[in-house]
Amino acid sequence: MDIVIFTTGGTIDKVYFDRKSEFQVGSPQIAEVLTEANVTLDFQVVPLMRKDSLELTAVDRAAIRAAVESSPARHIVITHGTDTMVETGRALLGIPGKVIVLTGAMQPARFRTTDAVFNIACAITAAQLLPDGVRIAMNGHIFDPAQTRKNVEMNRFEPI
Numbered sequence: 790m791d792i793v794i795f796t797t798g799g800t801i802d803k804v805y806f807d808r809k810s811e812f813q814v815g816s817p818q819i820a821e822v823l824t825e826a827n828v829t830l831d832f833q834v835v836p837l838m839r840k841d842s843l844e845l846t847a848v849d850r851a852a853i854r855a856a857v858e859s860s861p862a863r864h865i866v867i868t869h870g871t872d873t874m875v876e877t878g879r880a881l882l883g884i885p886g887k888v889i890v891l892t893g894a895m896q897p898a899r900f901r902t903t904d905a906v907f908n909i910a911c912a913i914t915a916a917q918l919l920p921d922g923v924r925i926a927m928n929g930h931i932f933d934p935a936q937t938r939k940n941v942e943m944n945r946f947e948p949i
Contacts, residue, residue, distance in 0.1 A: 791830040792916055793862035794819055797853060797877075798840040799870025801894040801905050818898035819868055822909050830913070833862075842870025842877070842893075850880040858884055864916040867891045868909075871939055871946075874925060878934025881923045890916045891934070892926045895944055904928075 796802065796817035820834045837856055838849060857865055863886060869877055871893045878891050892912035894905035912926035925932040927946040938949045 792832045792864045792866055792913065793860050794832055794834045794866045794868065795853065795856055796834060796836045796868045797838050797842070797845070797849075797870070799842050799868065799874075799893045800896065801868050801870075801892075801898050801908075802839065817868065818905070819866075819909060822898055822906055823913070826906065826910070828913070830917075832913075835860075840870070842873040845870075845873055845877065850877055853877060854881055854884070857881060857887065857889060860887075863887055863921075865889045866909075866912045866916050869893050871895060871927070874927075875934050875937050875939060875946075878923050878925050878937075882935065884923070886921060888916050888919050888921055889923045890919070890926050890931075891924070 796819060802818050817834055817836050837853060865887055869891050874891050874893055881889055890912040892908045894903055894908055896903040898905035908927055915924055915926050915931050923934055925934050925937055932946055936948055937946055940947050
């Protein structure tokens with residue numbers, strides 16, 4: 790297995806429910822995105838939860854950490870909502886022997902215009918090339934979660 794992908798929900802997996810006239814976190818979209826992009830590396834998608842990141846708790850972050858720690862894979866990508874991605878990244882710091890890259894999207898992966906495909910591509914590439922540690926792949930950059938924030942006004946991530 791080249792890469793294990795843990796999914797936690799967030800905008801990247803949101804779908805529109807007509808009956809409710811709202812967006813909700815749906816099934817993980819990353820396998821479909823990678824298949825459509827003709828990605829040929831060996832990957833496994835492991836859904837952990839389907840939550841908006843604002844709903845994630847310390848218990849959820851501990852479960853994410855436990856899943857990463859117990860995975861035999863060295864290269865790990867985590868799809869995550871952008872609002873608390875930095876917080877989860879910080880909760881994963883200190884796990885030895887793994888390259889962990891969190892990514893997400895500002896628009897759902899199912900949208901015709903979305904940043905999901907680009908962010909996923911960056912995360913998959915970063916997980917294969919970077920040394921051990923935790924990173925965030927967003928907006929064409931690779932960030933250290935210990936020194937990053939989401940700028941809500943500008944709708945982007947940036948170093949602090």
